[in-house]
Amino acid sequence: MREKSMELKLLILFLLLVAAMEAAISEAKSLKGCLKKCGEVEIPYPFGVGDNCSLEKPFNLTCDTSTSTLFYGKNPVSSISVQHGLMDVLFEVSKICGNQSEEKHPRLLDAGHYFTISTSENMFVSVGCNILGRICSHHEGQSTNFGGCLAICDQLPKNNNTCAGTGCCHGEIPPQGKPSTYDFQATRAFSNYKVSNGNNCSYAFVAKNGWFSFSPHHLLNFPFEVTPVVLDWTVSNVSCQNGSSPYCACKNNTYHVDYYSNAGHRYKCKCKPGFEGNPYYLDGCQDVDECTRPNNCSMPKRCHNLEGGYHCSCPPAHKGDGKANGSGCTLDYGFIALSCSASLLIVFILVYTSCWTYKQRTLKQVRRRNFEQNGGNMLQQQISQQQAYSGKTKLFTEAELKNATNNFHKDTILGHGGQGIVYKGILSDKTPIAIKKPRQGGDPQQIKDFINEVCVLSQINHRNVVKLLGCCLETEVPLLVYEFVNNGTLLDHIDPLKNDGSIMWETRLRIAAEIAGAIAYLHSYASIPIIHRDIKSANILLDHNLRAKVSDFGSSRLIPLDATHVTTIVQGTLGYLDPEYLHIGELNEKSDVYSFGVVLVELLTGRKAIKFSRPEQRNLAMYFVSSMKENHLWEILDKRVLEQKNAKQLKEVASLARRCLRVKGEERPTMREVAMDLEGLISMGKHTWGKDKGIVAEESEYLLGHVPEGYDDASSSIIVSVTSYDGIQSQSSPEIIGGR
Template sequence: MVFYSTNASDDYARCSSAFVEKNETLNPVVDGNLKERRESNRSKVILDWAVDQNKSSCRGACKSDNAECEESESVSGYYYCKCETGFKGNPYTAGGCKDVDECQHINLNNCLHKDRCHNTPGGYTCSCPHGQKGNGRRNETEPVVTLALLGAFTLVSTLCWAHKQRSLMQLRQRNFEQNGGNLLLQQLSQQQRYTDRTRIFTKVELKNATNNFDESRILGRGGQGTVYKGILPDNTIVAIKKSRVGGDPQNIKSFINEVFVLSQINHRHVVKLLGCCLETEVPLLVYEFVENGSLLDHLDPSKNECSITWETRLRIATETAEAISYLHSAASIPIIHRDIKSANILLDHNDRAKVSDFGASRLVHLGEAQVATVVQGTIGYLDPEYLQTGQLNEKSDVYSFGIVLLELLTGSKAFKFNTLASHFVSSMREDRLWEILDRRVLDQKKNAKQLKEVALLASRCIRVNGEERPTMKEVAMELEGLIAMEKHLQEKDKDMMKAEESEYLLGHYTNDGYGSASASFSVASHDSIQKQVAFEIIDGGR
């Protein structure tokens, strides 16, 4: 750009001075004295250039390995060469772009300590203390990023865990309500003295106790559910009953009924309820473990080769009768079991009886002689009068117990309705009792009288008219009397044997000649009496 001087002393020259300057930086009006401006060195000159409009041609002009092409800001559409970041020098000559040592300039690196900065081609790295590994400049920011990510992950995990726990709590509460937990707690609260005996187990406790309800832990399957063997943390072995179907109002009612009924009972021959779990989809009951199976298992030759003796059978019948008698007359509120059968009579390691499965049981409140209900029970054990009228009373249990007595006598199963009872009654009428008795107990001839007495008792228990049946208290007393009589006879026989031995010894050592004859007479008399008793037992009842 050229300007004419306006200084009077320079009138003789039309162009006293000239220079080049960026157009935007000069105002001819304000800066008219060009000589003064030049002498003050205030001129602004910008020199710029570009290689070519073709970027590929530009790349050919960049001779340095660490150079790159970039579009010119001042000359639009043209490109020029420049050194890459981290390099400095002439990009138009080979090897012209030299590496910049960022570690020598504190403002060019972000390392916290100078001795941890290590220069690299085009950049630098920062080492980590105490032998840790890292990537220099990135490591200074990575811990922050890592911590932020870790914090975010922890927060999300915590929120997810809290949501899951809240969902599980809601599910457990919903299951608790659906399984009748509120109703159960209400009923138990009305019997405060029994509440402490009924423990509420958690789902996790019973899951761990049964190895997640593994198939190998199954003790048996019944009409109302499956029973598992469980081991609690204190090594207590328990039986855990898992209901077959959850959510059904009738099943829930039976479950709550069983818990409440068993909470009223404390008898040595009734299986003990330890607690329950209501958090699962189907309710769970926890009982004491009775390890020797059911009476049905021991009577079935296909399941148990070793038959239980008649003495044990009679004792089991007596203990069962005692338990049912307790339910009817000694419990705080009378209880009708409604499903007495050999499968519900469990045996411990000493073959002691334990009555179980109270899901169908009913409480009989004061003033109620009988209860109208929907008929429940097991075919073959059902009281025909209850089946016809729907009126439940204590004599219904008596009938079912009578069928159990028939199973003990005959070794047969009561699977079909009234088949065993009908066959037994007809055999008694035709005086063919000895033909239908279990051969495994018939071999024991000395029990003939007991077998006859128990058969007569059973025939009274299964009479069609309930009023003609004895009470369970009377049944228990008769069975106890038979056991007591047997013990008395055994003791009497022992005393007689001792007396005979004494007489024999006295007769052997006396000189009057009567001792030996007396002893022989005594033995002969005893044998004749035994034969007479056996004849009367076999001939009786005709």
């Protein structure tokens, strides 16, 4: 009988050990150098065998190497779960028979502070026909909670495998209010109760839920002496260092479950969702790759592992949560439509980019072609031959000038003329500029004039000559960029049809001296002598201080130092053109002297060089000379400048103008002489004129004969208006070949 009982014990132990194999290997982590297994039972931390192998002393276990059995106290251990805080052990069965000497009343456990019978994982069972099974908990020697059940039968039940009171009963484990121990026993329910043909023994025990299945044969021969029992175990903050977290036993990626009792603060450590392993071990719990295990994704290949979880996705052109128990993945027609739209947009962008690239390449080619057609190569050749030019004039891009003029907007136009338009612009550095844009391009003569003007102006550095800032050759017609002179032309200020106001004589004389000085500089002081060839009042610009600036050098010519003249096609403006140059075609410095003489006459008379409305006065120069011969100077002088104190100056300037207008060039003075005479008149007027009124009156009488009645010698006010720039007028004068 004893041998059979031992075989049953070993069988039960084997079954329990096999069940323990199902525990996760990742939970069975022991400290380094400690026993990992005893027989087939894993020993996970916080448990351990030996010194310094467990979290605390209550978790110390022993291993019987002879039988390869792990013991908790005197109870064999079959499995340990660190994730659920459970441990399976074996306990003896309480037995009572007719012979009272065989009665057993085992004490289940000294639960202490760490271990207790699991009331949810176990059940209390009594087997017999006259048994009252009782279980109670004890605390400090006193019983606190009771439980049990009653099983009776008159005779052995047949074909009744239910444990419902006939031969077998079961009940719940009473709850544990305080740290205590459990004991249970099988007792007689009735003293004189006898069962026919039955076993005279009864049994009471605690067993793991689902382990025991009643059979009527158990009343004749009960085969078990031990049963598996599930223990709850917890840890406490006793193991924590002072000042550390009260949950120091819980490591990385874990959380805690609190258990409070009179014994103090108790808790269990568990792995967070999505993690697995030993929550008490040094490195804590590790992430679970759910995508390598059965999961809830409707498409396994669309599973994405995350820290502590996973994510299900849908393939392109589908929508949904990707979960098998959710919306799954369905075709997304909106996405398809959006994808098609995006594809069309990409195609459009590619086509647009290709077109834009082609356009930019074409524009670059056009700019290069324009550069060549506008004489860029010729200009570069001229630059290479003129070292003084290098670095003085800038080549502007078309984009710069478009930005400066708001794409050549009509509101930026300063003036119109027969050959083009002048625009006002503002560069990015806030510098005001004037841009000369010809009306037509492609004419070789115009291109030659353009290159000529750039080369000529590059040689000039004079305050009374308009400054060339640069040019642009990328446009269809070449553009010249000048400094901006903001007060119109001399013609605008002396023509009574354009200006009701008047420039005082002193200012007119100063302007004449400034023009003469600039032309004299061109003739005598420039590195290479320059003949302007188109001196006229429309080509004299005035700034805000009425300072003169000579402009429009398109017709100018550079004269070699060893040459006295240049033979060219006659070019100039009718009324200002040198008759000798017109007759023989030889251009020299005296041609500019004649043209300047006409400007002097305009300053004296306030009349235009050519006027077709009066046939007898059509040519101002000829009319002026004939009037001087006939002593009718007074009749043609501008009444706005007539004052007695101006008499001598008027006489001297008129005489100088007459000398400049002589038909033969050799009889005319040079521009240096003209400039010196005008400067002398200005200086003399400042120091002596006007001091001797008798002399002034005498000279005035000689020159003028008389002063008209009602003449007001007060100077008129100056009214300034900008109507043109750089020789371009709204109504151009008649021109000789290429003239202005």
